[in-house]
Amino acid sequence: MSAQSQDTRPTAPEFNINMPNIGMSFAGTGPYLGNPFSGGATGDGDLIPIVQIEPQYPREALMECVGGVVNLRFTVLEDGSVQNPSVVSSEPARLFDRSALRAILRWKFKPRIVDGRPVKREANLPLEFRKPEGC
Numbered sequence: 001m002s003a004q005s006q007d008t009r010p011t012a013p014e015f016n017i018n019m020p021n022i023g024m025s026f027a028g029t030g031p032y033l034g035n036p037f038s039g040g041a042t043g044d045g046d047l048i049p050i051v052q053i054e055p056q057y058p059r060e061a062l063m064e065c066v067g068g069v070v071n072l073r074f075t076v077l078e079d080g081s082v083q084n085p086s087v088v089s090s091e092p093a094r095l096f097d098r099s100a101l102r103a104i105l106r107w108k109f110k111p112r113i114v115d116g117r118p119v120k121r122e123a124n125l126p127l128e129f130r131k132p133e134g135c
Contacts, residue, residue, distance in 0.1 A: 048110040049107055050108045051107055051108035053103050055102065056099050056103075058096060067128070067129050067131030069096075069126055069127065069128045070089075070096045071126045072101070072124065072126075073088050074086070074123055076109045076121050077111070079111065082106075082109070085104045087101065099129075103127075104125070109123070
């Protein structure tokens, strides 16, 4: 009897995936908070985001190639969740408001600690929407 040596290693299949070209660069575009640890811009220097959900860029703003900013006011609860967000001001008016409000409700922040216990607090945050590249 003769033993034959066979190569039993599996071979990886070749993948040929055609990805659609949507003709847009997303590098460096979309909502931008600046440095959340700088604290200089908002006066809320101890407002530290733990979970940040990026807002959806409104289709109308993409089609018009527009950027803007939404200034939000909200309550950070003891568990770090967001309650009662409202728009203080926005530029351009109302274009990014809904997207900013939906996103901020999904954020979490490090709660403020007073006497060793987390407390709820009011906060202000500007949320900047940067114009997509190529506009």
